Amino acid sequence: xxxxxxxxxxxxxxxxxxxxxxxxxxxxxxxxxxxxxxxxxxxxxxxxxxxxxxxxxxxxxxxxxxxxxxxxxxxxxxxxxxxxxxxxxxxxxxxxxxxxxxxxxxxxxxxxxxxxxxxxxxxxxxxxxxxxxxxxxxxxxxxxxxxxxxxxxxxxxxxxxxxxxxxxxxxxxxxxxxxxxxxxxxxxxxxxxxxxxxxxxxxxxxxxxxxxxxxxxxxxxxxxxxxxxxxxxxxxxxxxxxxxxxxxxxxxxxxxxxxxxxxxxxxxxxxxxxxxxxxxxxxxxxxxxxxxxxxxxxxxxxxxxxxxxxxxxxxxxxxxxxxxxxxxxxxxxxxxxxxxxxxxxxxxxxxxxxxxxxxxxxxxxxxxxxxxxxxxxxxxxxxxxxxxxxxxxxxxxxxxxxxxxxxxxxxxxxxxxxxxxxxxxxxxxxxxxxxxxxxxxxxxxxxxxxxxxxxxxxxxxxxxxxxxxxxxxxxxxxxxxxxxxxxxxxxxxxxxxxxxxxxxxxxxxxxxxxxxxxxxxxxxxxxxxxxxxxxxxxxxxxxxxxxxxxxxxxxxxxxxxxxxxxxxxxxxxxxxxxxxxxxxxxxxxxxxxxxxxxxxxxxxxxxxxxxxxxxxxxxxxxxxxxxxxxxxxxxxxxxxxxxxxxxxxxxxxxxxxxxxxxxxxxxxxxxxxxxxxxxxxxxxxxxxxxxxxxxxxxxxxxxxxxxxxxxxxxxxxxxxxxxxxxxxxxxxxxxxxxxxxxxxxxxxxxxxxxxxxxxxxxxxxxxxxxxxxxxxxxxxxxxxxxxxxxxxxxxxxxxxxxxxxxxxxxxxxxxxxxxxxxxxx
RNA sequence: GCGGAUGUGGCGGAAUUGGCAGACGCACCAGACUUAGGAUCUGGCGAGUAACAUCGUGGAGGUUCGAGUCCUCUCAUCCGCACCA
Numbered sequence: 022x023x024x025x026x027x028x029x030x031x032x033x034x035x036x037x038x039x040x041x042x043x044x045x046x047x048x049x050x051x052x053x054x055x056x057x058x059x060x061x062x063x064x065x066x067x068x069x070x071x072x073x074x075x076x077x078x079x080x081x082x083x084x085x086x087x088x089x090x091x092x093x094x095x096x097x098x099x100x101x102x103x104x105x106x107x108x109x110x111x112x113x114x115x116x117x118x119x120x121x122x123x124x125x126x127x128x129x130x131x132x133x134x135x136x137x138x139x140x141x142x143x144x145x146x147x148x149x150x151x152x153x154x155x156x157x158x159x160x161x162x163x164x165x166x167x168x169x170x171x172x173x174x175x176x177x178x179x180x181x182x183x184x185x186x187x188x189x190x191x192x193x194x195x196x197x198x199x200x201x202x203x204x205x206x207x208x209x210x211x212x213x214x215x216x217x218x219x220x221x222x223x224x225x226x227x228x229x230x231x232x233x234x235x236x237x238x239x240x241x242x243x244x245x246x247x248x249x250x251x252x253x254x255x256x257x258x259x260x261x262x263x264x265x266x267x268x269x270x271x272x273x274x275x276x277x278x279x280x281x282x283x284x285x286x287x288x289x290x291x292x293x294x295x296x297x298x299x300x301x302x303x304x305x306x307x308x309x310x311x312x313x314x315x316x317x318x319x320x321x322x323x324x325x326x327x328x329x330x331x332x333x334x335x336x337x338x339x340x341x342x343x344x345x346x347x348x349x350x351x352x353x354x355x356x357x358x359x360x361x362x363x364x365x366x367x368x369x370x371x372x373x374x375x376x377x378x379x380x381x382x383x384x385x386x387x388x389x390x391x392x393x394x395x396x397x398x399x400x401x402x403x404x405x406x407x408x409x410x411x412x413x414x415x416x417x418x419x420x421x422x423x424x425x426x427x428x429x430x431x432x433x434x435x436x437x438x439x440x441x442x443x444x445x446x447x448x449x450x451x452x453x454x455x456x457x458x459x460x461x462x463x464x465x466x467x468x469x470x471x472x473x474x475x476x477x478x479x480x481x482x483x484x485x486x487x488x489x490x491x492x493x494x495x496x497x498x499x500x501x502x503x504x505x506x507x508x509x510x511x512x513x514x515x516x517x518x519x520x521x522x523x524x525x526x527x528x529x530x531x532x533x534x535x536x537x538x539x540x541x542x543x544x545x546x547x548x549x550x551x552x553x554x555x556x557x558x559x560x561x562x563x564x565x566x567x568x569x570x571x572x573x574x575x576x577x578x579x580x581x582x583x584x585x586x587x588x589x590x591x592x593x594x595x596x597x598x599x600x601x602x603x604x605x606x607x608x609x610x611x612x613x614x615x616x617x618x619x620x621x622x623x624x625x626x627x628x629x630x631x632x633x634x635x636x637x638x639x640x641x642x643x644x645x646x647x648x649x650x651x652x653x654x655x656x657x658x659x660x661x662x663x664x665x666x667x668x669x670x671x672x673x674x675x676x677x678x679x680x681x682x683x684x685x686x687x688x689x690x691x692x693x694x695x696x697x698x699x700x701x702x703x704x705x706x707x708x709x710x711x712x713x714x715x716x717x718x719x720x721x722x723x724x725x726x727x728x729x730x731x732x733x734x735x736x737x738x739x740x741x742x743x744x745x746x747x748x749x750x751x752x753x754x755x756x757x758x759x760x761x762x763x764x765x766x767x768x769x770x771x772x773x774x775x776x777x778x779x780x781x782x783x784x785x786x787x788x789x790x791x792x793x794x795x796x797x798x799x800x801x802x803x804x805x806x807x808x809x810x811x812x813x814x815x816x817x818x819x820x821x822x823x824x825x826x827x828x829x830x831x832x833x834x835x836x837x838x839x840x841x842x843x844x845x846x
Numbered sequence: 847g848c849g850g851a852u853g854u855g856g857c858g859g860a861a862u863u864g865g866c867a868g869a870c871g872c873a874c875c876a877g878a879c880u881u882a883g884g885a886u887c888u889g890g891c892g893a894g895u896a897a898c899a900u901c902g903u904g905g906a907g908g909u910u911c912g913a914g915u916c917c918u919c920u921c922a923u924c925c926g927c928a929c930c931a
Contacts, residue, residue: 236850236926243849243927250931268931281931322929354930361931368929441930562926632871633858639924641858649871652886659886700862710860713870720870789866794912796866834911840865844911 026658028622032753036137044769045139047095049548056092057549058084059528059588061557061565062099065125065147066106069132071597071604071630071642072558074614078627079594079636079708080556081138085749086702088139089773095549097531098133098140100126102149104520105183105199108453112486118453119481122149132615136623137753139769144534148523153530154455155476156540157523160572161458163579165469169215170447172467176285176353177446179207184487185450186211188519189443190244190564206310212457212516213444216571220245220440222585223570232590234637237562244563246441251425252356253434255280255333258341262291264333267355267439271428272420275409276362276383278373280333280344281326283352284309292331292344302327302346309348324349324372335360336433337424338410347372355439363399370399383408384417445568447519452485452492454517462504462511471505477513491515524565525572528552528587540581547583555588562593592706595639597630604642612642624751625651631708631750654754657719657747660726661740661758668737669763677735677780684732687725691739692780694718698746699773708750715746737762745774789840790815792824808835815841 039045049055060080063073077098084096102122111118126147133140146153164170178187182202186209191198216223224245227238250269257264264280282289284306293302305327326347333344349368350359363373363380373380380393386404390396406412406420415423428434448457456477458470470477480499485492493499493515504511526540533545551573566588573587596603599610617626629650634640677688694714701711722739725731740762748755748768759768783804788811790798798820802811812835815821821843828845835841 239850240926246930248930266931270931324929349929349931351930356931359931366931368931371929439930559925635859638852638859643858643872645872646858648884653871656886705862707860707862709858710862710870713860716870787866791865791912794865794910799866832911834865836865840912842865842911 024662026655026754028624028654028754031757032135032137032623035753035756036134038756038767039137039139039769040142042767044767045096045141046143047093047141049545050093051548053091053093055095055549056084056087056554057095057528057552058087058554059095059097059531059552059556061555061561062101062524062527063129064101064104064106065122065129067125067128069129069136069614071612071614072594074136074626075594075597075630075636075640076556076558077133077136077138078630079592079706080554081136081627081752082631082702082708082749083554083556083706084139085752085769086773088769089745089749089771091772094139095531096138096140097144097146097534098138098142099144099146099527099531100129100148101520101524101527102126102147103154103454103517103523105185105451105453108451108485108487111453117481118485119149122147122453135618136614136627139752144531146527146530146534148455148520148527149453151476151478152537153527154479154523156530157455157518157526158458158470158475158477159472159540160522160526161518162469162472162475164214164575165459167575167579169218169575170212171215172210172212174208174210176206177209177211179205179209181205183451184489186446186448188446188521190445190567191519211446211448212459212514213446214522214571216445216567217440217442219571219574220247220442221438222574223442223567226570226574226586229586230589230591233588234559234591234593237559237566237591237593240562241567244442244567248439248441250421250437250439251428251434252437253336253428255336255360257292257344258332258334260292260331262288264288264344264358265356266358266360267437268360270362270365270421271424272406272409272412272415272417273362273365273383274335274337274360274424275406275412276364276381277335277340277342277360278363278379278381279342279361281347281350281359281361281369281372282329282344283350283357284346284348285352286346286357288358289329289346292329296330298328298330302329306346309346312348322348324368324375326372326376328376336428336431343378345372345376353443354441364393364396365399365401367399367401370396381408445519445571447522448516449519450489450491450516451487452479452483452517454520455479455523456493457514457516457518459514460502460504460511461514462506462509464509465504465506465511468504468506468511474505479517491517493517521565521568525568526576528555528569529576529582543581546581550582551584551586552588554590554592556592556594558596559593566591592636594636595634597640597642599642601641612644617647621647621651622654622753624754625654628654628712628751632712633709635707635709653716653719654751656723657743658754658758660719660723661744662761663726664736664740665758665761665763668733668740671733671737673734673738673741680732680735681730683725683728684735687721687732687739688735688780689783690718690721691735691742692776692778694746695742695774695776696781699776702749711746712750715743715750718743718746742774744768745771786838788815788838790818790821791840791842792821793844794842797821797824804838806837808837811835811837811841815843 060076084094088094107118107122111121178192180187180197180202182200192204196203224247248269251271252267254263254265293299326345329344331344332341361369363369364382365384382393384404385407389400403417406415425436456479458477460468462468483496500513500515502511502513529541529546532549533542536542569587574585576582577585602608604611629647633646697714698711701707744755744759756768785801786804788800788802789796798818800818802814812833825845831844831846833843
């Protein structure tokens, strides 16, 4: 009678049934509440890794749970398919990136389907397909139309290994985020999206995201880096030029003893022209420009500078202060020039000490010396202004406002807000990406490709080896075109777009993926968006998650979307580790999902990965742990098989009348488990504790099965609950067992069980009796006793009697339903 | 340096509101069944003790009848940011 747990056959069978019956296909259905559940779509590297398995297993529990709870669940999957790795792999393996990518997609799709995730596969998309990137280009055009896409020449990050420029966000500690090569600075003309135009909204709306981890919001806040201060101009002695600076400490303006320009500052050349030290300064500037950013911005980097020979006039007191050039001032923040107040800024302090520049205290505080010479470090704290003429005695905070007001009144400067966030550089000098839909006409200049001419197709027949500019520049059939305006011969933009552009709107496309004239329909996004639950790795905390937010706000502004934030709730899952380290080929500690699924089945793999750790935390892979999960599923398999035929015809009554103690206990466990599992999934995503509760129910059922007299309706109720509760985690085995128990309709279509509060009422409970906080006895009492009664019963316990006989009771604390604490001396 | 998170048995991890520390699982030990066991079942499993007492949530203090949980200080690990004026 024991049927073997043949997971291979079972999993294949149910994956087919789900697909054939389109159980996970969804439409906009206004009669049901919608739930858009999304996992970050993968880059098609060719093989799933354990991080993917974890990501999609988590997502599938949420999707199946919500669906069983009556939600209309959108759960799509697609491919982030453009990008450098495809191109690099293609070069290495001498296959075309397209072929390589589509081959990978095919394989990963097969693997993903083998996991049994409840995707609506009809919505599958790949960003490298013309029917998708047509609209990535459309997005570009819309941004261009709204003056949010522009071209400018500036110093940009250049990765010599990837042979392309990178956005700021893609440079980590001066190195390429992808290949870790050191990034150079190059002066290039490139396309940017004006993310800075949305800086304030991107910052403010973080407040509207209570469902996001604080950590991610903090990272975004830091990245946006808002600061309040003021910008003002200084005259330069003997020159027509003025110098503009930005400071967050206008209250210290009377403490300025020198000014600093960034080496790249345009004024440098004009100031030093014809001066005696011109050559020396030019040499210094050249040296600074050639120093890499990492070396220049490292914390312990020595401050270096040189005096220009020029002087600026402090507009507040008419003082003449020397203008220096120094490595510690960056061209691309603020105005690229600062007022230096060595007494109250550590960097200026260090510089002033090194070059013997005076240090003047203008903020008085008991925490710091009153004389510059006596200071050991700059004082940046609170205090009152001194040496500041009419502003003396004013606090730091008040002083900032008053100085700004004064400057505005006297037309010296004005209050300004500055952001660390830069515009998003989206040009890439590589082949495998969406072409930027722009044409350069000798007469009309920069001309956008008309919408009707989209997509600008990425040609396939091309030598795509990188050589420092886009390979498309070599292909005449691509770049040679006519101006959409005047019809004259013109040249296409050959750069492609950063892949993060493609992934900034894919969640919108999933809502109506088959539209061919518009990126997505209003009805669809209005119904589905925003994503209710987004799940993925924390490595996208800034990059993808900020770009996607930027796109969403833009699309909202042009009335394409009705929401301003794309992701209501965000879950950032932890990494999968082996032997305490991230799985990687170089460490040789990679566990292949395909092997695990082949040996134990997808149900086991999913169960283990969800059981081993709560989702946000890192997960330590354990082969033995997998065995354990496999054993558990086998136990469930055997037990339910034993009962399957017996309980087939049993009816579960609406009211359980007379139950013996053991049956009552099992019923209690059944309903307590329903309650716990529901709450663990719904409220806290604590799948690990949900699974342990299911295991407890299984254990209780197992113990009960030893009873000679068994109450079958109670057993059936318990088995039903067990299978329903387990089904989001390990769906295939639950479907099979559900069917074996005589149920005709698939388990994934069932309603999630609800608990019966009556079953949770117990006649008796155990109460802990403490003496002075230490547990001394446990007593079983009827539920619902009054405090006084409880106290008397506790005191009457023989054990307690004995222990307190020569003591005086000082007081007694009663916590109804839990404990009695007798404080005795 | 700044900001954040974490620290609990041999291991992964529970403890939801200040109320029985160690749920559940792994590993391990013993037993049953068995020709056999790396299957399955039963039992044990923080330290300590003959048994109790007792000790025990990184460490030191504190609040409380009672602290893994609250407060102060401190250590360690991990992550993020880091000349942003």
